[in-house]
Amino acid sequence: MKVSELFTKTSKTAPADEVAKNAQLLIRAGFVHKEMAGVYTFLPLGLRVLENICTIIREEMDAVGGQELKLTTLQDPEIWKKTGRWDDEAVDVWFKTKLKNESELGLGPTHEEPLVRAVQPFVNSYKDLPFLAYQIQTKFRNETRAKSGVMRGREFLMKDMYSFARTQQEHDELYEKIKQAYFRIFERLGIGEQTFLTFASGGMFSQYSHEFQTITEAGEDTIYVDRAKKIAVNEEVYNDEVLAELGLDRNTLETVRAAEVGNIFTLKDKFSKPLDLVFTDEGGKEQAVLMGCYGVGPSRLVGVITELLADEKGLVWPEAIAPFTVYLAVLGDNSDNNHVRKVADELYSELTSNGVGVLYDDRDVRPGEKFADADLTGIPYRIVVSDKTVAASSYEVKKRTEAQPELMNKDQVLKMVQS
Numbered sequence: 001m002k003v004s005e006l007f008t009k010t011s012k013t014a015p016a017d018e019v020a021k022n023a024q025l026l027i028r029a030g031f032v033h034k035e036m037a038g039v040y041t042f043l044p045l046g047l048r049v050l051e052n053i054c055t056i057i058r059e060e061m062d063a064v065g066g067q068e069l070k071l072t073t074l075q076d077p078e079i080w081k082k083t084g085r086w087d088d089e090a091v092d093v094w095f096k097t098k099l100k101n102e103s104e105l106g107l108g109p110t111h112e113e114p115l116v117r118a119v120q121p122f123v124n125s126y127k128d129l130p131f132l133a134y135q136i137q138t139k140f141r142n143e144t145r146a147k148s149g150v151m152r153g154r155e156f157l158m159k160d161m162y163s164f165a166r167t168q169q170e171h172d173e174l175y176e177k178i179k180q181a182y183f184r185i186f187e188r189l190g191i192g193e194q195t196f197l198t199f200a201s202g203g204m205f206s207q208y209s210h211e212f213q214t215i216t217e218a219g220e221d222t223i224y225v226d227r228a229k230k231i232a233v234n235e236e237v238y239n240d241e242v243l244a245e246l247g248l249d250r251n252t253l254e255t256v257r258a259a260e261v262g263n264i265f266t267l268k269d270k271f272s273k274p275l276d277l278v279f280t281d282e283g284g285k286e287q288a289v290l291m292g293c294y295g296v297g298p299s300r301l302v303g304v305i306t307e308l309l310a311d312e313k314g315l316v317w318p319e320a321i322a323p324f325t326v327y328l329a330v331l332g333d334n335s336d337n338n339h340v341r342k343v344a345d346e347l348y349s350e351l352t353s354n355g356v357g358v359l360y361d362d363r364d365v366r367p368g369e370k371f372a373d374a375d376l377t378g379i380p381y382r383i384v385v386s387d388k389t390v391a392a393s394s395y396e397v398k399k400r401t402e403a404q405p406e407l408m409n410k411d412q413v414l415k416m417v418q419s
Ligand code: ATP
Pocket: 110, 141, 143, 150, 151, 152, 153, 154, 155, 156, 157, 158, 260, 261, 262, 263, 295, 296, 297, 298, 299, 300
């Protein structure tokens, strides 16, 4: 992709009404557009990051046997009434609308009910279980507060997986396997260090549920972290009894701000019972399917990673999710037949044909502007081609997170950006 052809541009200022650092930077760099409070459009660069995050999540969900599907956004009140969740008092974030004939519809804030109804025709006997189904889909929630940028949207992306098991033991095994997949996701996203398995209230169905909380000042939650043990507890369960049970000592816990990036729950028969999701066991007895649900927020993650890694110059992306790997800047005379330009064009083709994503700054602008944009967009490697580098038969390479550039030959460049 050439910067001269990219329709988005960077800007020095963020909208005055945007208070969250993540959204300010993402808007300035041209990654997102603020449609209204809590509603953000992902522009080409931002969408690449979001898709890269989704790819990692998808790979890990597929690896544990998840089967992807896509449920509908429009929701039929009928099934939600069966579980008591159509009521605005039970679920206070509903966006509801109406058909022309005045009958009501909702926009899905979560998807347990429609998923149970969609899988129900296929579940009869114990032989049809267990399985895992998931989707990556837009959710709609009428959130009261929408001041955290893309970290709390009224329209946002969620990966939600659901497990369907025959016995408690089978459920527990699936739950554990998915928990491990979540650790791998956050590790691969580059936030493994700062992300903690956090004990939360399990509701009525298990002693605990688990949140995955990433430490950041921009988070809306307070958690109590044991860094050595690599676990935390949230405010709901922060009491002497729970601490004793988890072997935690109040004096070694650190109180920190954090953002919930994932959430996993045991549901038992909360949804299967009212929606009649049952199977016949080996003894011929009818039983309710045991469920779990497992959420993670890709669009919130874009914001959390921004908050966590950005510096005073702008965004900083881990290589695994960066929109491009290389920001290639050609300096000086930029006419087509100029020798320096030719060297840069050649490197662009070579990197691209080797599968390296390159954002090529081929514009006729001052070097300072190119450097500032390279930093603001947070692309992991900046490569400069100029009179000076061509004279030295080399390329100037700088990592986004380092201050000093290095001169390298082409082989070294290729090796570095492909590793
Ligand atoms: P929170 O406690 O932050 O309100 P939640 O507990 O309601 O979130 P879940 O319903 O479990 O969240 O959703 C699963 C995941 O979806 C969350 O862990 C989070 O990553 C993401 N998520 C939830 N609400 C939002 C939102 N309004 N905007 C962006 N991401 C969200």
